[in-house]
């Protein structure tokens with residue numbers, strides 16, 4: 001009887017020794033994700049980093065302000081996932097970070113994935129709950145997940161914390177002062193007014209943390225050195241553009257994004273001391289990017305720099 005790669009017969013009957021390893025892993029993958037998310041959110045890896053010695057479950061539970069029983073279970077799961085080392089001397093089992101956990105799961109690490117994990121936990125995870133509906137209806141499910149009604153994905157995405165934390169004092173800060181960008185229509189101004197700086201910054205940090213890790217590999221996967229002028233459409237805060245100018249110092253990258261994104265990026269994430277992004281040079285951030293595609297000013301860009309448009 002012919003078998004395909006998975007060990008199933010071509011007639012669709014399972015081979016007797018076929019164990020559904022892959023399917024079981026797929027079924028339970030979200031349990032692993034949530035274990036990592038919760039450990040990060042509770043600060044397990046940060047506490048262990050700061051301690052500079054293995055800690056018992058009791059010490060960790062006190063440091064993170066969580067129940068002992070819950071903490072013990074979480075730590076055991078993290079050890080099973082090879083995110084924590086266990087130490088068994090004479091006393092209780094103690095835990096320390098594995099090298100990967102120290103480097104990628106602690107907040108203070110320069111290549112931390114903490115922001116990215118928070119975003120996955122608090123935003124993406126909730127959206128994916130409605131994947132079935134999204135496929136059925138052919139549209140994003142932000143309304144069901146967060147109460148944000150919009151056909152524009154990014155408008156919804158950047159408005160989430162206004163909805164998520166409606167009672168927080170910070171809401172005053174979230175509800176934007178009217179950010180009047182030259183050339184914007186009244187409708188656009190109203191849209192920016194409900195976009196949240198905090199949610200937008202979180203999204204930018206998510207993008208940055210990923211590109212900090214794999215940006216160099218992506219921009220050098222192909223030799224881009226013949227290209228001296230590069231446009232990054234939807235370039236966000238410019239993390240990938242920064243990788244580009246690092247790998248190809250002769251090139252100039254101009255970033256196009258929504259005007260509010262450019263403004264927020266400048267306010268919260270820049271300027272960086274070395275070839276920081278987005279540069280204020282040669283930019284025109286007050287104009288909606290759709291209009292900018294024909295009017296951006298690469299002539300004012302400088303080699304090896306990035307410009308936000």
Ligand SMILES: C[S@@+](CC[C@H](N)C(=O)[O-])C[C@H]1O[C@@H](n2cnc3c(N)ncnc32)[C@H](O)[C@@H]1O
Pocket residue numbers: 154207208211233234235236237239240256257258261289290
């Ligand atoms: C998934 S993010 C990718 C960001 C960036 N390219 C990166 O990889 O880090 C998509 C980006 O497209 C931007 N965007 C959405 N609608 C846009 C539009 N109409 N014009 C320009 N940029 C837009 C968003 O603000 C966001 O920064």
